[in-house]
Every structure is written in structure tokens, then in C-alpha cells.
Amino acid sequence: MNKHKIAVVFYTLMSTSFAYADQGDEICFPLYKATGAIPGTSECQSLANTARVGMGTFFCTSEPDRIERYCLPKCSVPPLAPVTAAADAYENGEFSRSPDLGNVSSAVNNGLTCIQQRIPRAFPTSGYRPQEYQNHLREVWDKWQLLKNDSSAACATTKLNVKNEFTQHRMVHQPGLTSRHSSGNAVDISGVPEAVADTTAAACSMSRPVSNDHVQYEPH
Numbered sequence: 001m002n003k004h005k006i007a008v009v010f011y012t013l014m015s016t017s018f019a020y021a022d023q024g025d026e027i028c029f030p031l032y033k034a035t036g037a038i039p040g041t042s043e044c045q046s047l048a049n050t051a052r053v054g055m056g057t058f059f060c061t062s063e064p065d066r067i068e069r070y071c072l073p074k075c076s077v078p079p080l081a082p083v084t085a086a087a088d089a090y091e092n093g094e095f096s097r098s099p100d101l102g103n104v105s106s107a108v109n110n111g112l113t114c115i116q117q118r119i120p121r122a123f124p125t126s127g128y129r130p131q132e133y134q135n136h137l138r139e140v141w142d143k144w145q146l147l148k149n150d151s152s153a154a155c156a157t158t159k160l161n162v163k164n165e166f167t168q169h170r171m172v173h174q175p176g177l178t179s180r181h182s183s184g185n186a187v188d189i190s191g192v193p194e195a196v197a198d199t200t201a202a203a204c205s206m207s208r209p210v211s212n213d214h215v216q217y218e219p220h
């Protein structure tokens with residue numbers, strides 16, 4: 001290989017070696033592996049740095065990004081999307097501790113009042129939820145299902161974040177893609193004994209139409 005060719009190969013590898021995998025990974029990863037560097041371990045990066053490189057492969061140890069990509073492989077489940085402004089009041093703000101009953105229909109509010117008159121210890125846990133917040137809840141549910149049995153180092157950080165969210169939201173079933181909550185036509189009510197829930201709901205012009213969601217009440 002003449003000098004010119006080496007320069008071209010080198011430039012091609014350098015210019016494509018940033019955030020994403022490229023053919024240079026196929027060259028470098030076996031060299032890292034040969035040092036005993038094991039992805040996900042704390043000494044991986046320092047070991048990989050000692051890889052035996054030659055003229056055509058010295059880029060393998062001159063690019064921290066590439067070593068990091070070898071040592072900290074990406075989790076196949078992307079991190080949770082940030083909570084949007086529209087959902088933030090529900091995630092962190094005024095509605096994170098008390099439900100939004102200002103944006104549900106009067107039929108929902110009347111039904112809730114009626115149920116609370118009959119069952120004094122009944123209390124609402126969720127009222128109106130914007131679609132953006134519904135999306136967030138569903139994302140947390142779905143990603144937890146993908147990660148709960150994952151023990152890979154690559155997914156550890158994402159898993160911890162998803163777990164914290166999952167614990168915080170206390171979900172017992174997968175949130176729907178859309179929800180009657182997002183149109184102001186549903187309220188979640190806790191504290192109603194299961195044995196009288198349907199008769200109480202009916203007496204208050206409400207019902208529980210979502211079979212896997214025992215706390216969701218909607219007006220007829």
C-alpha cells in the first residue's frame with residue numbers, strides 16, 4: 001500500500017468514526033477485545049486504550065468515542081422522551097399530587113360527587129389528562145415491560161430511570177393509546193369497595209366500561 005492510499009483509508013475512517021458504528025468498529029473492536037477489555041466493566045476503557053495498533057489501525061486508540069462505543073454499548077431501548085410542556089403540570093406541577101378536575105365534564109364531576117356522598121372514603125386519583133401525558137404514561141409502561149428483566153450494563157441507566165417512573169406512576173395496566181381522560185370524560189376513583197362499585201356507579205349515572213381498569217368511571 002503506498003502512502004497516498006494509506007492517507008485515503010485513514011481519512012475515510014476518521015471522518016466516519018463519530019457517534020455511530022462504522023466499518024472501523026469491525027477493525028478496532030477485535031483489537032480491544034484482545035486486550036481483555038470486556039464491555040460494561042469499569043476497566044474496559046483503560047484496557048481498550050492499550051490495544052496493539054499499527055499504522056493502519058492507530059485510529060483505534062486515538063478516538064475516545066469509538067472506545068466508549070465498544071465499552072458502553074447502546075441499550076436497544078431508547079431513553080424516555082422528555083416530558084413536554086403540556087404534560088409537565090401533570091408530571092411535576094400542580095396536578096402531580098391532586099387530579100385535574102377543572103377540565104372534566106360536569107357529568108364526570110356530578111358522578112364523582114354522587115359516589116363520594118355514598119362512599120365517603122372514595123377519592124379521585126386522576127381526572128383530566130392531556131394526550132401528551134397519556135403518551136408519557138404509556139411509554140413508561142411499555143419500556144418497563146421491555147427492561148424489567150434486562151440485566152445488561154448497556155441498559156442499566158435507562159432501566160433505572162424507567163423503573164423510577166414506573167414506581168412513581170403506580171400503573172396496574174397498560175395505558176391506552178387514547179383515553180377518555182384526555183377528553184375530560186373519565187375519572188379514576190379509589191376507595192370504593194369492589195363489591196358495591198358497579199351498583200354505586202350505576203346509582204350515580206356512571207359505569208366502569210374499561211374491563212382491565214377497575215378505578216376508571218365514566219358517565220353514561
Ligand SMILES: [Zn+2]
Binds near residue numbers: 140165
Ligand atoms: Zn412520569
